[in-house]
Amino acid sequence: MAHFVLRMFDFAASEEMLGRHGYVTEKVDGLFRQRRFASTDERRHVLDNLRRLGIDASSAEADGWYFAELHVARPEEVARSMPLDDIFGGNGMRLA
Numbered sequence: 439m440a441h442f443v444l445r446m447f448d449f450a451a452s453e454e455m456l457g458r459h460g461y462v463t464e465k466v467d468g469l470f471r472q473r474r475f476a477s478t479d480e481r482r483h484v485l486d487n488l489r490r491l492g493i494d495a496s497s498a499e500a501d502g503w504y505f506a507e508l509h510v511a512r513p514e515e516v517a518r519s520m521p522l523d524d525i526f527g528g529n530g531m532r533l534a
Contacts, residue, residue, distance in 0.1 A: 442470055442506040445499070446487045449509050462517040465509050466526060472504040 439461070443449045453463040475481040481502060488495045498505040510522060 439511045441509040441511065442472070443509055444472065444504055444506050445469070445493055445495075446484060446491065449507075453509065453511075456511045460513055461511040462514050463509050463511040464517065464522050465507055466522060468508075469498055469505040470508055472506050474502055475504070 439456075441449065441452070449463075456463055475484065481499075484499055484504065485495055488499060512520075
């Protein structure tokens with residue numbers, strides 16, 4: 439399963455639940471552009487939330503876009519036999 443999670447949301451509870459069902463969740467390096475902010479108020483709200491969470495938005499959301507992290511959840515045996523670095527080439531990604 440691939441989960442694109444906006445950086446202002448914590449995926450830990452979902453990762454824990456998936457783990458209880460035999461899935462290993464790994465985060466792919468990099469950020470993924472989602473969409474532009476709809477308004478100045480939305481931008482301010484998101485930047486305030488990120489600042490409160492201690493997330494530096496200066497090289498991402500500050501430019502006016504939502505950014506997400508990619509969390510990939512797979513059965514444990516699949517995760518062991520096919521590391522994410524093999525799938526993504528170990529290069530990390532940033533779709534900006």
